Amino acid sequence: MRDRIACPTRRPENNTSNSIITRLFFTLCVIGNFALTETPVRAEHPTLTPTPFEQIKGLVGTWQGTRKAYDGEETITARYSLTAKDTAVMEQLFPGTPKEMVSVYTQDGHDLVMTHYCMLGNQPRMKTQGRAPSKHITLTYVDGTGMRSPHEMHMHEVTITIMDDSHMTHQWTLYDKGKKKVTHTFMFTRQ
CATH class of the missing domain: 2.40.128.20 (Calycin beta-barrel core domain)
Structure with a gap:
């Protein structure tokens, strides 16, 4: 399994711009971790009719x-x-x-x-x-x-x-x- 991206867990000071950046970074971390999780491999071209x-x-x-x-x-x-x-x-x-x-x-x-x-x-x-x-x-x-x-x-x-x-x-x-x-x-x- 691939390494997950480390995301900060503590919140910065009560600064609005820092808060928005932190939320955006946290959202990207969640999306990044989701994208890196292993998913089942599927056949590239499933054959519906016999060869x-x-x-x-x-x-x-x-x-x-x-x-x-x-x-x-x-x-x-x-x-x-x-x-x-x-x-x-x-x-x-x-x-x-x-x-x-x-x-x-x-x-x-x-x-x-x-x-x-x-x-x-x-x-x-x-x-x-x-x-x-x-x-x-x-x-x-x-x-x-x-x-x-x-x-x-x-x-x-x-x-x-x-x-x-x-x-x-x-x-x-x-x-x-x-x-x-x-x-x-x-x-x-x-x-």
Whole structure:
């Protein structure tokens, strides 16, 4: 605890100006001592909504989905699991098939970072920009490996929309030659 300011306890002679100064000094001492007392520490920025990483952790389990393809609808499975002492979430799309892809989500400060190990043979890294709204998490390309430049074909952005505990969508945007080529939308239900 901090030292308190010493305040005089005896009163000066009956002089009006001394009396006013003494009262003023006494008031300042009381205010000073109040300001120096310890107060409980509060969080700087209380979090009312879950962070994007906490939202991704909530997806742990198996999800079944569909995607519109050129020849009808395609069935998709997504599996989410915790790894690295619960500091990362691993997502498997098309697990056990030749199309299997893995994405690893981690928290970096207030942002969510993801590396996508794509069947295209590259590994784009994406990141959120600031806090995400409660239902939508958008990660956008930052950099990547396995490609000579960002103009090569790669997944550039993904938006995960969590409607409720049992329903979500993915929108994966593919870039080629520096421009958006196509967006694939997957609709998932928790199994």
